Structure formats: structure tokens, C-alpha cells
Amino acid sequence: MAHPNGRGAAGQTAAEGLGPVVNDFTLTAATVNGSGSQSANLVLTRALFAMGIPVAPKNVFPSNIEGLPTWFNVRLSPRGYQARRAHTDILVALNAQTWQADAAGMPSGGVVIHEATLPRTGDAAREDCTFYPVPFQRLAKERVANPDLRKYLTNMIYVGVVAELLGIEDAALGSALDAQFRSKPRARSSNLEAIEMGRSYVRESLVKQDGFRVERMNGTEGELLVEGNLAAALGCLMGGCTVMAWYPITPSSSLCEHLIALADRYRTDQATGERRMATIQAEDELAAVGMTLGAAWAGARAMTSTSGPGISLMAEFVGFGYFAEVPAVIFDIQRVGPSTGLPTRTMQGDVSSAYTLSHGDTRHPVLLPGTVSECYEHARLAFDLADRFQTPVFVLSDLDLGMNLWRSRSFAYPQGPFDRGKVLSADDLECLGAPFARYADVDGDAVPWRTLPGTDHPGAGYFTRGSGHDDHARYTESSTAYRGTMERLARKFETIRRAMPAPLCLEEGSEIGLIAYGSSDAAVGEARDMLAERGIDSDYCRVRALPVHADVEGFVARHPRVYVIEQNRDGQLFSILRSELAAALGTRLRSVRYFDGDPIPADAVIEGVLAQEEAPAQAADGLLAAAAATTTTGGRG
Amino acid sequence: MAHPNGRGAAGQTAAEGLGPVVNDFTLTAATVNGSGSQSANLVLTRALFAMGIPVAPKNVFPSNIEGLPTWFNVRLSPRGYQARRAHTDILVALNAQTWQADAAGMPSGGVVIHEATLPRTGDAAREDCTFYPVPFQRLAKERVANPDLRKYLTNMIYVGVVAELLGIEDAALGSALDAQFRSKPRARSSNLEAIEMGRSYVRESLVKQDGFRVERMNGTEGELLVEGNLAAALGCLMGGCTVMAWYPITPSSSLCEHLIALADRYRTDQATGERRMATIQAEDELAAVGMTLGAAWAGARAMTSTSGPGISLMAEFVGFGYFAEVPAVIFDIQRVGPSTGLPTRTMQGDVSSAYTLSHGDTRHPVLLPGTVSECYEHARLAFDLADRFQTPVFVLSDLDLGMNLWRSRSFAYPQGPFDRGKVLSADDLECLGAPFARYADVDGDAVPWRTLPGTDHPGAGYFTRGSGHDDHARYTESSTAYRGTMERLARKFETIRRAMPAPLCLEEGSEIGLIAYGSSDAAVGEARDMLAERGIDSDYCRVRALPVHADVEGFVARHPRVYVIEQNRDGQLFSILRSELAAALGTRLRSVRYFDGDPIPADAVIEGVLAQEEAPAQAADGLLAAAAATTTTGGRG
Amino acid sequence: MTATATPPPAAGPRNRIGIGRETYKGLPTTLCAGCGHNSITNHLIKALYESAIPPHRLAKTSGIGCSSKAIAYFVESAHGLNAVHGRMPSITTGAKLADRELVMVGISGDGDTASIGLGQYCHLIRRNVDCTYIVEDNGVYGLTKGQFSATADIGSVQKKGQVNEFETIDICGLAVELGASFVARSFSGDGKQLVPLLRAAFAHRGTAVLDVISPCVTFNDHEGSTKSYEYVKAHDTVLQELDFIPADREIVVDYPEGTTTTVRLHDGSEMVLRKLGPEHDPSDRLAALRVVLEGRSRGELVTGLLYVDPEMADLTERERLPQVPLRDLGEAELRLSPDAFAQLLAEWA
Amino acid sequence: MTATATPPPAAGPRNRIGIGRETYKGLPTTLCAGCGHNSITNHLIKALYESAIPPHRLAKTSGIGCSSKAIAYFVESAHGLNAVHGRMPSITTGAKLADRELVMVGISGDGDTASIGLGQYCHLIRRNVDCTYIVEDNGVYGLTKGQFSATADIGSVQKKGQVNEFETIDICGLAVELGASFVARSFSGDGKQLVPLLRAAFAHRGTAVLDVISPCVTFNDHEGSTKSYEYVKAHDTVLQELDFIPADREIVVDYPEGTTTTVRLHDGSEMVLRKLGPEHDPSDRLAALRVVLEGRSRGELVTGLLYVDPEMADLTERERLPQVPLRDLGEAELRLSPDAFAQLLAEWA
């Protein structure tokens, strides 16, 4: 995006004039990080949610601790859309550093609530928006002596101002405050006071001049409001994870920290203090994945979580897991790469590197959750898959899905036991007859049996190594044994392919097919509605895992033009599909790429599709066109 | 291969009967590693070379220091073929551990020279080969007291036996001994004595019963006999490399050790002992590539060399080099992966991982030398490319090319100065007018200008980082700046594409096109001749770099069926071509894969092509066929 | 699961748990004849047998190198894992967390530990992961054919004449400085010293570091090397004579009054130390540093038990793990109950 | 290339090479107000100015973290490189090899150095790469929001109450044990001590390690933390009062007889040390270990010059590099002559 609060696609404007706009707009609070605006934003979000209004909040924060600009966007949508909108309607401007740009970015007809001391000069002098000056600092100063607390409460005052201007109910605010300050009644009351301060300032000093307002509705019943990383942490807990090794990195850390908190709460024996889970902060990502593999080798369900730089560092060990067939669950909460990139921005940039991570011929199953509920489900599933197929399994989420709150239907309690895969106990070994052969394909599915260290049987032991080995796990440099192993691993990958979640397909015989995955789902769903409104029907296939399921090929085969929509520069899934689907289907595929670092909006999907409906992009047209293509694909809607 | 000395494709036999076979056969010496057989093998090779006979020696050695089986194959070919042949004609059997299997692997009509005490039982009882028992141990014992020396000289005795049986000239042996024991006259004479011992034993005790022999010819004139790693080391030296950081790993170590020796010889000031080159043994590959990047950032031509596991460990830093635009030259002498794999076997398994190494959207130029002379040329070129494009450049060789001796035309002395790329001096900056903008695309080729630390100008400094930056190298989280940088990097990659070595194409309008790269070249050349003999013409395109040159697309467009031949399981170049060439060309591509870990023989190429000429492989046919394909593709010829 | 593996029906002497020495053997070595690593393997077999470690409880881990191959050469029936280069510590840590009942024995080389694996080594020590960590230290990279490793002494001469210009990274000095709970140095040729040290290491709860000088006969056993058999024999300064007394055995030897110190390990077994070399108190961290540093500056190789703190909490204790191995816990212990699950989700609504 | 950068035409005082203090400043900090790292930046600006380091000769390197950002906040006109996490040492090593005339100043954090970067840190020290290596040590990961780092003291309490269960990795103790040539500890709040230490570090040829305790006001400045301003002020045991005397300046202060020690650095400059705390000889490695260890066991933070060996060979010397920077060599010095080339190839024929 040009600016976190930038104007949308050319010509888009907020509700013009004074006609009422109910529950269908976006509000942005521009503040400074480290000022505690986070809790104000949460209270606002939860209050709207409590009124039954579908909300979709998104944080835009810097890779920094204090003093830099941060934006909080909350979208209200009666139809429940959760994708980012490229423009905002109501701006709460509290940050002098960005005041001019923030004001400039507003669409005509927008509303600007701003700290009164910010000057109405330059871009802020425009007359096509409604400006409500509020003396936040003065109000706070009058009541609060402590400067830190004052900075903090300023944010809560804005909640009061917004509540009064939009008509947020007291009861809803009350329950939001309850949730936010569960065990801190003192904090609750001082925050409520600040909200009241804002409310009464509006009542006493401002005259409502715009048409934006909220109304209680029935749009959130039975829903959760949860971040993907918390959902995934719960999935890990319910999936029986007992060893978690991690190294802090944004935006992965919160998954681990949520899991630690859940383990503190649910896995700790109140009497003895014993904890049925090890959570180790490793010295780096190489060690984190090593501990994960070591624990899984010894039979625990083990995981690590990281983001791009950590994935790169894990490359060697993940190849070991692949070749030696050791389970592991690895979360990658993707952020903007390459390298350190933009640590606090979102992207789907690690798809191809995770899929084939490590040197040599390697290939790994990758789960691609597209909703917070799938973050929960796929987290659980990942442990079953890792055990079942004895190989590292990736779960690729991203910053948008992982760190923002999303509305979701409730999560299902898991049915049935853990799938621990093919593990032979001492008794099994006793009944086996033949000597145990660790890497033999006895069942024809190319998945061998294993034993765990500590199994009390003289035939249980075997040797795990990343070098050449035969069916009995003996060291060998034999070409035949090597080729046999590699061919079996390729067959195993086909077994895995069949076991991975199938895509979710919505088809009504349209000419146009859309393929997307992960957090792009929200934007694609909305874009389909908008396209349909323009008379353009599209079918949709949401890929949920790699290796790609055969159904995806079927979907492509049924559509003359298929748009692969993703949030990276190089069209990573597009490339995978180009090389894995039947070659004859290659010409149907077109690539829509968005790589601004903020969550893809529906507009970008529409624009990407329409542009190529008119003039097919050159991405599929080979090398001669490649140079040109790099300037025309990608970019914002 | 089934066995390092295995029988070739079914039905292949050595020259049957007693008809003379001159200069056109393969000899294999089966010994034990750590026994010093290496110098005997070299003397034999050099003697044949000195007789003008085109030789192609290949070592098959274990990942171990002493006591395990090792095989030395030397192929003689009047037409100069250097590819491995899948079978051998003459076996020198000195290793009791492998005696049975070695004998079993001989084709009918073969010759077996063996230690007399090895029993002619089991597979060694066969009557369709000529067996020459020689009491090597006894002969050595009679003359040499020291047991280590005795073990060593046993090998040299075999050279004498072979020389006498095949008719190798004394003069040729003499010059080979000169080369081998350049500064050790004592060693020369005791080795000569051992050779004489072998010669006289044959004269006195054996009767020649086979038809294999050698004759002086004119097939090696003006040629070198050199390993790819030594050639590459010379290329680095001539390319102006001044900082080399490495971590030992087979088969890369010898490149670095050769370079150290060359620097000792050519870069050392005899008077002061000063050395115009830093060669640092790093603590690991992460540090090695870090030192390389640090040195290149500061303006030196810097390199590192490694193999698969090291490439994986370098992933994070290489992504930094890509995004921050820091030059580096990285050799990958490929061995069999994944993981530790088979450290002393060859493969082309790192093509895709090197090409897109690191998380996020990354892409790196990769040179693919196919001959030892290209090892030299590409090494030199890599430094120019790295400086010119300010990005890590890979040179992908492999164990076969790097560690075996190859015949080659002589190397050219470099013309013209180093291409140091776009570097601004203090004077340049003074003339610039505008402030220096590190990442601006001022020339329209997407390649920016840089300055080196230490440049004495107040405007020279800039900040290098792997996080978001604008044209002036200032930190930013701006989406616009980020997207701009990423789009420029994509355009830069297209500039790079045009600057990479074009493929070498041999075309005569055949229906069938063959695409190969790297060390597969030898086998493909031979296979084309053999196919032509069967009446099947084929054109050939040897890819020499990634990103793929536009000429490759042209080649594919001119051929209805194109076989992509490579030494890995997953068809790595095949996949890259599938996803990068025009989609409409996808159906023409077929994949031939060989992944036994030994160098691909011509037979495997032919078999891979013919099998698909009859029934096209399913590799291009998508997911439904994938499971089946994994069992039918690959494998030996 | 019962406590012992089914012993093979072989005859001959057996240990406390009824298992014969044969069972502690491994595959035939593929290392060079005379390699120090092979001697260490033999001492390990003896120590494991004498300490009656149940073979199925043993888990052997290593990195990459000649030394790392050695875990294949003892207790063939036990599980073993050859990790990637330098990463044995993290694998060991993970395995121990999964199953605290495993007896972890890790073998590494000086390249594996002091170069690529240095970070993991230090952090394993910091966590005091319960394991025996043996560095088979020859000052070179054996498997890649003789380059200097980071433990090579400054001034040591390579086979081809190159002189090492860098200060050694001292496996023991480093461990002591980092706060390790058990640090010893020994020599592959000194079974009398090494076997009791190994037995004590098995008995110790926490990381027991053993830096065992282990000459590489192929690449580092020549004149000028400070890790050759000859050099080590000439410069070995042995601190103590050592006896290991298992928990269930009485001290039977009569040590003359005042000549010995006894260290009581966590499991009740004891080490009896009789001073041989310079005075040294193995419970004094600074003294351990002094003895290492001073030895090095005199060109001596000080061997023996350098430091021990038998009571330092190991990682499982610090993590407050239950006695039952984590990997044996099932759905009942690990999942939230349906009620708790519903209640938690209600908080998120 | 001349020796000095063109100074900007500003007025005000100038240093020996005619450059004003302004030129040593960098971009405005984006770190938290009150962060110790900002104080260190200011001390660095002062030290660089006073030592008259030519700005264009300076090369600033760092890893990732709040601390690593700090290289942007001084000498804006100098080249700087923010490496990946924990890998500043290898970048610094490479740059110094390419151009030995660069004055390398590296900044790292305790997470960057003692966790992910520990191996590179140790090996940089082993090579004695000529650079100033500053660890801005706050015991936590600032940039990722307050997790314990490996330098956190055992028993130290996190903001949310969690207690650190692991022994600290002591940046200085480790360096001394590893054989570093210059090791000092200081405190971001003590410019009087830090500025002369920095100047000595610039003058020192070899790796100068400075572990500077630098409180994180946002995540580790509360009660129970052992890296808070309050705690450090209360427990700082200052070894010496320090004066740095450049090579071209006479010692002018009159120190009372016998109260001072003088350390002569490689470039002829001198450090004058006046004992304040416990007796300490900074040329005695074991004494340095003792003072660190004993300080730690008493809960004291010992600051000052812990160890220095001004004459230890640095990496460029060990590598016998020529005086002219390698990166300035051209075709003539680097390529074989056509004759030598032909002769070499003839050997391969």
C-alpha cells in the first residue's frame, strides 16, 4: 500500500454527503507504538463485536518498540467481510508524525477525529471531509498526573469519542472492558472513566455532522474472535504436543507464548507444579528444530515455530528429517522477506522454500490454513501427519492470519485418539516373526514402521542417520539401496498427497476459476461477490495443502482460465502448479500477485483478474516476456 | 549402479573371444582405501595419456579413511568419450571383501587379474572370463620389509602387471612416474622397481590369453589432464579472488586446498612472506559465507566453496546477499543428498535449492560448468558477474567433474581487465551532482551503483541491510519502497538472464531435442553418437546457466520432443523449465533422470530417451500420473 | 514396559542386570586401525557393562565425523542417531525431554563440537541436559582428511608442515567457565582413568563433559603434533587416581587416611579420588580453571576430574517435568476436557 | 585516497583531524527513550570524535536487535552493515580481510551474541580480528519484546514474574577463557569509564570486547531484574579509574607515585589505570577469570579493564597479508603472468 491509511483504488470514496452509513465502514486509529493504544483498540473491537456487528480488525505496526507510527484498522461489514479494505472512512488521528499523510489519504466524505492541537494546514486543510477536533491531551492532562498513564488513557478517550459519535452501546463497552481487564477491577474503572471523558466531550462540544453510525445486529452470534496464533496454540495443545522448542521471532513468537500460557493453565499439576509439557527457548532456530526432531525421534509430539529467517536456518536439519524419516511439526508464520525484510508485515513468500527446503531432492508436506479455525485444525492435524508419515510437516500461516483477530465459527472438540502412526511396541516386535526392518515398505504405501528408543526388546534398536542406509537402517553406500530409498520416499510423498486436506471448491460451472490459499481467502470471497455484482461469475478452489491434491488438477481442467492469486512476487504456487499439473493445463494458468506487505484487499484480486481478462498477463508466456512481466504483475489493486 | 563394477545394461559384454581390442575398453582396480592405491592409479592413467590414448579415469571411494572398498575405473576410448561406462572389461582384484561381487559383475569375455590367494570359488569360478592370478602379496613380501610400504607397493606392482599385459610403453610409464614423484627421486625408483616386478612376473609366469591391448596414438595432443576443482581454483586465482573462506567438506575441500596451494605458489612474496590472498578456514558454512559477503561488501573479490549441507546452512545469508545486493561467489561441488547422503558420490541435486535459496522471493544466478575448462572459465566469470550484478553467484559443479581427472583442451589466458561493476570512487561522487542513491536504477538496467567502505568522500557512506530500504538505502517499512525494490530486483534478474552464458546448441533439424547440463555432457555426447548409429538423430542444447537463457526456449520451440536429462530424482531443471518457459511448450518436455550416485553413463541417456519415445513418461501428465511416475522414471540405464 | 531387555542366551559373565558383555558390543569398527576413537569405544563398552546400563534404555547420539561414527560400534541393539554436523546437542536435548528415562550418551569430535557445533555445545551445558557428552578430541578433522580443528594447540604442526596460528578452544576450560556440572579430561589410552570417569558420567545427573584426547593415527600422530600418542603420553599430568563405587556397593578398598576425597553423585554412587598430580579440589570452579590454564601454559595436558557439582538441577527438573516420560502421555493427560475446552472458547467469544 | 574525509564547513570545535563533533553523529534514534543503548551511542560519538577516527575509514557492523540498530545512530556518513541475526562477527572478519585499513566497530546484543551468534563470537575472538566488539547487554531480547537472553542472571525475574532458571553466559568470562586480547566490562550509564575504554579499544590491534550493561527500560528495568539501572548502580564494582592517552600526547596528569598502572597499546597510545576496586592485574588471565567469577558469586557487577594483551598478533598478521588492502590489488598483482600460466598448464599436460 502507498500508505497504511492510503486512498483506495482511484475514485473510491467514503459515503459521500450525510446519508447514513450503518455498520459498513472502516475506522483507522493512527497512533504511536508503545503508547498502549493496543488495549483501546481491543476494547473498541470487542464492543462492536458484542453489539453483533461483524468486525475485522487489523494492526499495522512497526518493527520497533516505541515511538514509531502504528495504525489500527477496524472494518465493520454487515456481510461479514474480513479482508482489509484499501481505504478507510473514519480516521482517529493522534500521531503528529503522520498527521499530514493520514489526512491526505482520506477519501472524500471521510471523517477525521483528531487531536485538536494538530494544525489544519496542508493536506489537513481539505474541506471534503468532516473534521472533529478533540483536545485529547488537554483532557488527559486535566485528570491524570502520571505521564505514562496519561499517554495510555488518551487512547481510551478516543474510544469514548468514537463510541459517542457512532452510537456504541454502554453495555457493549462494558462487556469489552470486562474481557480486557478480567482480573483488574481498578484498571477497568479508570479506563471506563476515560471512555466517559470522551463521550461527554462529544456530547458537550461537538455536533455530529457525518452519517456513519453503528446499530446492534445479529452478525456475530456463536462466533469467536481470535488470532490465528492463539487458535494454532490451542490446536497444538489438543493435538498432544508435549515438546515445543522455539526461538523468538515476529510474527511467530505469540504462537509459542500463547502455547506456554495454555500449558501453564492446562498442563500444570496444581499440587506438584509439574508441567506436562516442555517449552524450551532454544539458542537459535537450528537448535529449536534439532530439539524438535530429537524429541519426535524419541516419541514425543514435538514442534517448533518460526518465520522466514528461521526457516532458512532450519534447511539442513529439515533435509535430515526428510531423509532419515523423523517427524516434526514446523510452523512458519510468514512475514515479508527476503532476508529480514519487513518483520511486521505479512506475505505468503515462503511457500516454495518450505515445500522443497534443503539441498538434494527433498519435498515436504505443507498445510496452508486459510482461516483461524483451520489454524486450530491444521495444527492438530500436523501432529497426526508428522507421526503417520514420519517426516517434517510445515504449517504455513502468516502475520495477518496469525496476529490479527478474526471472527470464526466455534472450534470442534477433537474426535478420536491421536494418530501415532506406525510404531511397533515390544509386544509387536515379539509377534513380528521376521527381524524388524526400519525402512522396509511392508504395507505397500511406502510408509515404514518405526520403534521408539526405550522399547524393551532386543530387536527394537535401529540407527537413524542422514547418510545412506538400507531397509534395516544399516549404513551403506550402495547405489541400489540409495535409489530404492529415494524411490520409496517419492512414493511415500504420493501417499502423503492423498492424505492431505483436499481443496475447498465452490463451483457453478463458471468460465473463470480462482485458486488461492491461506489468508487470501477473505479477499477472494469478497472479490467473487463483487465480480458477480458486475456480472462476472467465478468458481473458487482454495488449496489447503502441498503436495497439491488431485482435485486441484480437476478444477483447472474444468476451467479455461484459472487465476492463481497469492501474496508474493514470484507466484510461488503458480510455479508449483505449472510444474506439477498436467503440462497441457499450463496455458490455462494465470498469476495474480500482491506483495505490498499488507493483507491483500478484494480490490487487488478484482483488478488482477480483470486486467488479464482484457489482456492476458505474460507470466505464462515464457522468457521473452518475463522482463516485461516483472513490471506489470504484482502491485496493489 | 548395482555395484561399482556392475554389469552394464542387460546383455552387454566385453569383447568376446580373443579378437584384439585396442585402446577401447575399461579397466577397474578394486582395492581398499587408505592403502595408497591412488598413486598407482594415477601413474597408470598418466602413462596411457602419455601414449596419446584418450583416458577417462573415475574414482569410486567410500566416505571413510581406511579399510573400506574403493574402485578405480579408467576408460580408454579412441573416440575420446569420457563418460562412465556402466561395465568394465578388465578387473584388477586386490580386495578380498569385494572379490566375489567384483568377479560376478564382470561381463562375459572380461579379464580378471587377481591376487592369487583369492579363491576361485562361487562367482569367481566362472569360466567365461580370463583369470590371471598374481601373487601380489608374496611378491611384495619378498622385497619389502615395512608392512605399510608393502601394502602401498602392492598397488604399484599391479601397474606393472597391467602394463605388461596391455603393452604400455616404458617411456610412458617413465614420464608418468616423473610427474607423480616430481621432487622425490627415491620414491620414483622404488615405485619403478615395483612396476618392474609386476612386468617380470607376467613375462615369467603368465601367458596372455585375451585380446585387450593398447597402442600409441595421437589422441591427447595439446590436452590437459586435470580435475575440475583444480581448474576452478585456477579460475579463482585468475579471476582476482583475494578472500576465500571455507569449511572442509567432500567433495568441495580440494577446490579450496588447490587454491591455497596456488596462492602459496603464486601469491606469496618470496622476500617478505606476504601473501596477496586470505584463505580462512571458517568455523562453519554460515561463517564462511558471512566472511565472503563481508569481504565483498568491502570491495574484495571473495568466495566460498561447499557442498549440499553447506548450501543449506548458507540459506539465510544468501537471501541477505540477494536483498541487500552484496556480491559473493559460492561454489557448490554437488554430492548425493538429501542430508549427509552419500558424501563421496556424485549428483546434480542442488540445482533448484541453489537457484531459489532462502525464504521469501529470491532468485540467484547459477553457472553450470559442463567441462573442466568451463570450471576454469566459469570460476573466473563468476567474480565478474558477482561484481557486476552485486548479488551472490553460484557455480554448480559436482563430485564427478570436480574430483576426477578429465582431458581438456588447454585453458585460455584471460583477456581484458576484471569487470568490477558499478563502483563509484570519491572522484566519481564529486562529479555526481546529485546525492549518491545506493539503490536507484539510474541506468535503466535495474543494476544500481555502489561505493566501497573507505571511500574518502562525505557522500560515499550508505547503510546495507536485509530489512526494508529505499533508493537511498534508508530504513523504511513503506510498502511502495518495498514493492519498488522487489520489482527492480526482478528486473535486475532479467538483466542477469541476458548476461549469463548462452546454451551451447548443436542443431541439425532433428525431431528430438536433448537438454542437459553440467557433468552429464559427456554421456549425452556419447549417447547422441550411439543414437545416431541406430538411426535416431537428436539435437542438443547444453544449458550453462540459470536463469535460463532465451535461446533455450527457442530450442524447445524448434523441437516437438525435448528430453531434459539430469542427475537427480526430481527433475530439477525440468521443473524450472516447466514453470519458466512459455506454457504452451510444456507438453514438449520430458524428463530423464539418473540418480544412482555414480556418473551417468551414455546407456542411461539412451534408455531414458527410447523408453519415452515408445511410451511417453507420465511426468508431464500431472498429479494423477505422479504416483506411477515415481516408480518408472529415474533408475539406471 | 519392564526394566530390562531380554538378555541373549549367551554364556559367560554377566553384570548386575544379568546381561553379558557381548550385548554391549556394536558393529565392527570402520575406523583406521590404531585410531584413538576405537580405544574409547572399548572403554565405553566396559563402562556400560560394568554400570549395567539396560541396553534398551541407552540412546546414542552423535554428529558427523570419524568420532561420530563411533556410536555404531557399541551396544548394537540400542537406538542411535547420527545427526547433522555439530548438532548432536539439540537432538540430545529433545530426546531427553521426550523420555527422561533414556540414558543419553552423545559422542562428538573436536570439529563437530568446537567449530560448527560450539554454540549448541555451550547451550547444552547451560541447560545442564542430563547426558554424557564425549568429545573424541584429536585436534584435526579426521573424516575430511586432516585439516586443523579449533582444539589444535597453537604452534602444533600439521602433517604437511603447516603450523597452527590460533589459540586452542579448550573443551574443558570452556565448560568450566560456562558453569558445567561435570567436567573431566582423559586420554583414549588411559582406560584406568577413563572407565571410572565414564561410569561417574552415567551416574551424574546433568551434563557430564568428557574431553578425551584421542590421537588420529592417520593425520595427526606425527612429530610436532600435540595430539599424538607420543606427545600425550609425555605430557599427560594425571590429577587423580579414580575409583567408581556404584550406589549399591560398599567401599571395600581401604584407602589410607587423608589420601582420598569422595564425591557423592546424585544417584548415591561415589567417586573416590586419590591425588596424583597437583593438588586439586574438583568442587572449586576457579581452581579448575587454574589447573587447566596453568597446565596449558606449561605445555602439560592435565587429565582427571576437573570439576563436579552433583546436585545442580538438570533440565527436566528446571522444566518441572513429571516423572513419567512426556512421550508416554495420552489424550487423557494432554487434551483439555470437553468442558474446559468449551469454557475456554467461551472466553474468546 | 587521502587520509581524511572532507569535513563539512560547520563551525565549532574540531578534533585533531579537523572534523567537528556533528560529523560523528548519526540519524535520530528510534529506540525507546531512556534505553541504555542510546547512552552508549552518545559515548561512542564522543570517543570516535576524541580519537579522531576518520569517518570514511570507519565501518560499522551489527546483527539484529534494538542494539544492532544503534550503528545507524552515529557517524551517519560512514558505511554500515546490519547483518542477519548473530552473524556480525563473520561479516566483520571478511571486511577487515578485504581492507585492513578500515576501523571496524561492531555492535551486537546479548541475544545476538550469546544465543544465536555464540559460535561466531567465540571464533572471532580466537582469530583476534582487529575490531571493537560492543555487546549492548540488557539480559533480554528487546526487539522481540522481552524474552530472557542467555546473559540473564540465574534468578533474575522477568517483567511478568517468570524467573530465569539458567546460569548466565558471561560475555567477558567467556572471552577471557577463550584467550581474547582485550576484554572490558562497563555500564551504559558510566561514560567516564566507557569513553576511555572505547578509545583504547579503537587503538588496540585485535579484538577488543566490551560488554556494556545497557538497561532495557521497556522490558527489563523492574524490580527483580539484575540488569536494571537501579540494580546495576547498586552493584557496580568499578575496578579502575581510566585515562586514555593518545600516542601523540604526553601524559600530563600527575598521578601520585605507585597508584597507577600504564598499559601501552600497539599504536603507542596508553591507558592509565588507577585502582578503585579490588586489586587487579589486567595482564593476568587467571586473575581476570577470578575477578569475574568471584564478582558474580557475590552478586557484584565488576566493571573496568579485565584483561589486555596489546601485542597479540591479529588476524591480518597471522595471515601475513600485505600492508596494501587486498581489495585494492589489481590484475597485475593477482593474475599469473602469461608465462607462469603457460608453465603451470604444461605441468598438467
Ligand SMILES: Cc1ncc(C[n+]2csc(CCOP(=O)(O)OP(=O)(O)O)c2C)c(N)n1
Ligand atoms: C554441514 C557440514 N559441513 C561439513 C561437513 C564435512 N565434515 C564431515 S566430518 C567433518 C569434521 C569432522 O571432524 P571432527 O568432528 O573433529 O571428527 P573426527 O573425524 O576428527 O573424529 C566435516 C567438516 C559436513 N558433514 N557437514
Ligand SMILES: Cc1ncc(C[n+]2csc(CCOP(=O)(O)OP(=O)(O)O)c2C)c(N)n1
Ligand atoms: C534468524 C532470526 N531469528 C530471530 C530473529 C528475531 N529477533 C530479532 S532481534 C532478536 C533478539 C534481539 O536481542 P538482543 O540481541 O539482545 O538485542 P536487544 O533488542 O535486546 O538490544 C531476535 C530473536 C531474527 N531477526 N532472525
Ligand code: SF4
Ligand atoms: S582418520 Fe584419524 S580420526 Fe579418522 S578413523 Fe582414521 S585415525 Fe581415526
Ligand code: SF4
Ligand atoms: S525495547 Fe528495550 S532494548 Fe529495545 S529500544 Fe526499548 S529499551 Fe531499548
Ligand SMILES: [Mg+2]
Ligand atoms: Mg577431530
Ligand SMILES: [Mg+2]
Ligand atoms: Mg538484549
